[in-house]
Amino acid sequence: MHRALPLMVTIALLAPIPAPAQDSAAGAQVKRGEYLVSIAGCHDCHTPWMMGSAGPEPDMKRALSGHPQDLAISAPATLSAPWNGAMNPTSTAWSGPWGVSFSANLTSDPETGVLRDFTEQQFIQTIRTGRHQGQGRQILPPMPWPAYANMTDDDLKAVFAYLRQVPPVKNKVPDPLPSKP
């Protein structure tokens, strides 16, 4: 037995320490959230697009950081019939009869991330009701919250968990612009 002891100790030291079940579950939830964000088209509007070698693509260095603050837009698009809406090249500003909406910064930046004041419950309610923090002003087009409102609580929790740990990007998204009088 005493001969085997050093070997057992060595094995014990080298063996991977199993992660606590809680951490594992949290990690799985974040992975699930990442997956959902990737298939639900969140990057289509919340990540600025740029022209890549194969055409437009999301700039993942600024993933989910919303409309770039240095990209000033001061008025809705001027359109002629039959067109009624437009978007800018980064796919983060959208003009229509409601005015101009700018996609939100969903990163974990403590100063400019829109979710910094959201609880998990508020995030779920926001998606369910289409209202800021679940009870406030309307979320503007083209955010497809009516589709996401059909997600399960578990899925929305996973999305929220993922967004909370997305690398912060300091980017103060401008306020929406009203429609032309």
Added chain:
Amino acid sequence: MAKVIVTTPLLRSVQGRCSAVIGTMLVLSFVLFTNVPAIPQPATAIPPSTLQETGLYADPDTLQVDPAHLAFAPQYPLWSDGAAKRRWISLPPGTAIDGSDPEAWVFPVGTRFWKEFSFNGQRVETRYLERKADGQWLYAAYAWSADGREAQLVSPRGKRGAYPLAGGRSHVIPGVADCKACHQGGPSEVLGFGTLQLSPERDPGAPHAELRPAPDVDLRYLVDRGLLVGLPKALLDAPPRIAAATATERAALGYMHANCGHCHNERGSLQSIALFLRHNAETSNEPALASTVGQPVRKPAPGQSPDAVLRVDPGHPDRSGVMQRISSRYPALQMPPLGTELIDDEAVRLLERWIAEKGASIQQASAHEGR
């Protein structure tokens, strides 16, 4: 990459249609690429297709309300663009409301509420709440026909253009999500039928106070008839009223209790922003004072003036955040954010007066201390 598809002329209808198109693409993506179950929400009961089927009327031909229902009027009505309202409650025979928690009455299964909205004498909509066997509340709204003879169930998405209002606006019958945004924002899903609203000690200065239907359904009435049990006796001995320094302040806080407190309270999901405008019958102080007067605006809303650094700046209504919010109907700035299209001018005047008087009283107190 999502593309803009916007074809309709109005903001909210645009949002719905655009979102629906994009949403459809996204839902298809879900179906094609994942095995995630598509139906996440518990099945909800389907409301009756007509108002008549909810049991409001004893005689649908004459629209005579069933006399078994109790008509009531809260002392601080919710502003709904000047709509005249009638309200009724029906409790199943032999049941009672549990008032043990004065801030969150528990209503028996089968409880029904109706609220009728009229403009210029014309019925426009009747909203309906019913507590189902699973404990959930069923939400529905019924739109009246132009001849005022019948009311049909409105889509869960609501209905715009229900009645023309001033300034080219129109009354909106809210969708179920909007109903829940307010009704599920605090300790009880029932608003307007609670301890303060039914206090026998009514506020003579309450804005838009309504005539009380007979019999006068208040706390004493309900308790005496065994319809409300468990209410702390102290609330009957000393009926609840807002603790305020002046009549103006009492009315102002009462208005905010009814129009803002369903979301801005200490128990709901917005408690983290620490704006508590709901009166609490069991505390002697008013959270609305502590959380507004001299308190900083935490995050200015889009369109808010930068000089509004305080929620209530005593003596300066014009630079008080609360005033800027209730004086606006710009969608990103207005308060309340839903259920109203027109500014409540009477409330604006009341709150302006309150904030002005608050400044004067603070000045007087300072001068007195300085002597």
